[in-house]
Amino acid sequence: MPNRFQHFDTRQKMKGDSYEIFYYQDRHLGPVALHHHDFYEVYFFLGGSVDYLVEGQTYQLQPGDLLLISPLELHQPIIHPDRDPYQRIVLWIKPEFLHRYSTAGTSLVHCFDISRPAHTNLLRLAPQQQELIRQTLDELLRQTATDQFGRDILCQALLLQFLVQLNRQIRDGSGTQEPEKESSLTDRVIAYIGDHYAQPLSLDGLAEEFFVSKYHLSHEFARVMGVSVYRYITLKRLLIARQMLTTGLRPSVVYEACGFRDYAGFYRAFKAEYGCSPTEFTQT
Template sequence: MTKDYDEKIPYSDYEQKGYLEQDFRFFHIKDRINIDVPYHYHDFHKVILILGGNVKYLIEGREYELLPFDFVLVNRHLIHKPVTYQNEGDLSGDGGKNDYYDRVILYLSDGFLSKYGLLDAFAKAKEIGSYVVRFPGDVSTSLYEQFIKIERDIQREKDEYAGELLTRIDVLKALIDFNKACISEDFGFKPEARYNRKVIELINYITENLSGDLSIDYLADHFYMSKYHMMRVFKNETGYSIHQYISEKRILYARNQIMSGIPATTACLECGFKDYSSFSRAFKNQLGMLPSDIKS
């Protein structure tokens, strides 16, 4: 899916929190800086190719300063948001290149990537805890050209014989080359992130212990922090309260368990809820459905 640069695109169209019904969706979006996007997460994976503008990306407590031709990988269920800004002292607003946030975005379903064995880049990003890739110029140019080819494919789909199939083939080719570059270029995942070490430790601990005691008092004791300071710093760095973060991660984990065939009552206990009633209520509030509505 593509949009003309001068068309106003509501954020609900492409920064939505929710689900992806197709295998993939494609966007090329250019709009003014100083856009306001709240922290959110998706049930799908996302690749963003930065083409222009002053932009930072915040992902699970890490802040990345981005450059043109950086690739941002956002694994599904990771809390994130972009932040655009003007350079200090640059108040011209004359429509120059830095007045626009220009990017290409691919939404990718987990099932689609799993089917073709194309999750390596996202797996590596998660393993090393870095979500921005900065390739050498020749690699970035080759991948950029493939992304633009996908855009042209989509524009001609209705006029080309087997147009949708051609788009799908080019998406797969681009993903194959992108994954190969990510796992073969040791210097790819290098841009440094600004982060608070304690917050990253908290995030890692919560992720690895969703079935355990994650009360505020326990976490404060475990990390030798004042609970009020811990809550304030976590909120500042992630945009989420600790309680909200834990609840959402637990519900997402439980939903994946249920979808894999585990009974909802078992998933309730394994994701750290003490009773099914509170689990069911939290599940409905977050996902808009009951655990019993999920089909494995």
């Protein structure tokens, strides 16, 4: 394992053309907000005390666990005080890289596919399999940090090797774990929002849909997710809007398709969240 930890970077935008990899260790890290990004994330947990929330599912992590997170999933680590430092390797991969090297017989995106049967974000492998994954990530970290001849080719080969390893584990069913359900009500509300984000949504309407008081729903949702129902709906709509904008759709079409009542509201929410207007985002 490379012995140089990196300073934790709060940014959620990639600088690299294909991937970025980080090796973090923290003893006093503040809360990390519920968030999403436009790339795929592999999170290799090494130590500390962390629960990880992905779209309402709570995973109680053990050292050696892998989390696979797609661009469509809101997620957040819940970091608990612990005598051991919080250690992890975080790998970001651009969708274009996965699609570029996938073939008719080999989809590198498969391991991240939230629509596959029995999808779960958690991969809990046997010690021998963990070691194989760790060795590949260690070497990718080392090669990324060098400027030696052939670095770019070797890093690309290591990344592809790692992705093939991951997809083989998923296809073999090795180590995949069912999530630990934190709240069945929250799970159902999140699924409903995911299916109906383009339609009018409100706390009153959701409470009526699930036959609970809006006060109970508001409290329970915030307890599990760490954000209000309204904030979650806004984040989900913005996440989908960003994905739609990257396909070339015009902002004037996207805001309606994502459930915003008017363009002005969409514009304000988008700029507040991402620091640029929808039109500016399409030009970057």
